Structure formats: structure tokens, C-alpha cells
């Protein structure tokens with residue numbers, strides 16, 4: 001069963017904006033990244049999936065249940081982007097209030113609140129008023145609220161935007177551990193370098209339309225470049241003879257003239273990198289460094305949203 005499944009899901013505001021005809025399949029136990037420029041329709045899509053907006057048309061299921069059915073949200077956590085919580089409550093009281101909304105009994109919630117405070121690193125600050133929390137702490141207590149029901153599926157809208165580098169790492173590690181427990185994490189973020197480290201599956205939307213969904217790493221494996229630092233043994237002109245014809249030397253840059261060079265070579269696929277190294281070592285070139293150069297998530301994203309698409313690169 002998929003974690004999220006949508007068919008032609010559409011929401012427009014007086015016939016404009018929103019998102020149109022989104023058919024999405026989010027596998028379970030993945031960290032799924034929803035990417036798109038400002039105004040692409042990401043929040044609109046998430047709000048429909050968590051029951052905050054009624055679709056104009058189309059269908060969607062969350063954890064196997066139609067989104068119109070409140071039961072679909074029983075095992076769902078949600079951290080909205082512009083959260084504003086009851087700032088007169090302490091962190092612990094805020095969690096207690098949310099636990100009651102989730103229907104947890106007093107005895108269930110006591111243990112769970114302590115666990116969640118620990119997960120988001122706020123145990124020490126549990127008695128402080130949320131209004132006196134820093135922005136990063138407020139984001140972490142919001143994450144705590146979303147984690148309370150031990151969700152199978154958790155929606156995080158820009159979860160690290162207010163966090164310092166240490167807080168970002170804590171949240172990253174938390175997301176990875178949720179996935180390892182078999183949970184699905186659906187993240188809406190502009191921080192592509194962060195997403196790159198934790199998610200394989202993505203969807204890209206622009207102007208309300210879905211441009212791509214799937215495993216972005218499979219795109220980068222189609223064509224790979226490799227950076228090699230080697231000793232040219234006093235004659236860089238002979239080097240090309242050692243490179244088989246299925247590879248293409250893109251650049252050859254001296255680091256130390258007549259001695260050490262940096263080559264950038266295009267390989268048909270990642271699997272062909274060992275063959276290239278074998279050819280160079282068979283020709284007796286001492287190799288000091290080999291670094292595969294794959295496209296970043298940012299490059300893939302920019303290719304899609306600038307209409308170049310992937311195939312047309």
C-alpha cells in the first residue's frame with residue numbers, strides 16, 4: 001500500500017492558482033521531497049492531503065483511506081510552515097493539549113510527551129513558555145506536536161528553516177531514524193542541499209503542475225563524470241591514448257606541469273568507472289584521486305523548473 005496516492009487532484013482559488021491534475025504515488029518508508037518554486041502549489045497540495053482544504057476535483061488517499069475520511073489523519077503528523085502555537089502555554093502544556101486533541105489518554109500522553117521532548121531536544125526547556133522560546137525552539141516544539149501520535153506519515157513544511165546547523169543535524173538524524181522505523185516523511189523544502197542528503201524520492205511541481213516524480217538518483221546515474229588526479233609521467237599528450245573510446249575527456253588541467261594533472265572524464269554510467277581506472281593503471285599512470293561527479297539535486301531541480309527538462313540537457 002502506498003503512503004499517499006492522488007489522482008488528478010486539483011484545487012483552484014476562484015478558478016486560479018493552487019494546483020492542477022496532480023497524480024502522485026508516494027511509497028511507504030521513504031523520505032519524500034516536494035520541490036517547487038514559490039507559488040508552485042506545494043502548500044495547497046499538502047493542505048488538501050491533511051484535510052485543511054477541500055479539493056476542487058480529483059481523489060486522494062492517505063495511508064489507504066480517502067482524505068475526506070477523518071480516520072485517514074489518525075496516524076498523520078503535520079508541521080505547518082507558519083505555525084503559531086499558544087504562546088502562553090509551556091512547551092510541556094502545549095504538547096499535553098495536542099495529545100488530548102489526538103485523543104491520547106492522560107497516562108498515555110505523560111510517557112509520550114517525555115519521549116517527544118527528548119527527541120526534539122527540549123526536555124530542559126519543557127517548563128518555559130512557548131512565547132519565550134527562540135524561533136528554532138518554536139520550530140522544534142512544532143515538530144514535537146507533529147510527532148506526538150507516533151505517526152505513520154509525517155508532513156513537514158520547511159522543518160529546518162529556523163534552525164541553526166546543530167538543530168538541522170538533529171532534525172536530519174530524526175527524519176532518517178523515522179524512515180528506518182518504516183515511517184514515511186513528506187518534506188516540503190527549499191533547502192535542496194539538505195534534502196539531497198536524506199531523500200531519494202521527489203516530486204517537482206511548477207505553476208500547479210507536476211513535472212517529475214520518482215527517484216532522482218536514478219536520473220544522475222544515467223551519465224556520470226569522474227574527476228581523476230594522476231601523474232602524466234612527463235607527457236600529457238600520450239594520456240588520451242590510455243582512455244578507451246567510450247569515455248570522453250572533457251578537460252585536462254595541470255596541477256603541477258608535466259607531472260600531476262586533473263582529468264574530467266565523462267563515463268557512459270557509474271558502472272563504467274572501474275573500467276576506466278583499469279585502463280589508466282594498465283598504462284602505468286599512478287592515480288592519486290578518483291571522484292565521481294554526479295549532478296546535484298539543485299541542478300536537476302533548476303533544469304526542470306527552467307523548462308530545459310532532463311532529457312534536453
Ligand SMILES: Nc1ncnc2c1ncn2[C@@H]1O[C@H](COP(=O)(O)OP(=O)(O)OP(=O)(O)O)[C@@H](O)[C@H]1O
Pocket residue numbers: 013016017018019036037038039040041042043044045
Ligand atoms: N487562499 C488563497 N487564495 C487565492 N490564491 C491562493 C490562496 N492560497 C494560495 N493561492 C495561490 O495558489 C498558488 C499556489 O500557492 P501555494 O501557497 O500552494 O504555493 P507554494 O508552492 O506553497 O509557495 P511557497 O513556496 O511560496 O510557500 C499561488 O499562485 C498562490 O497565490
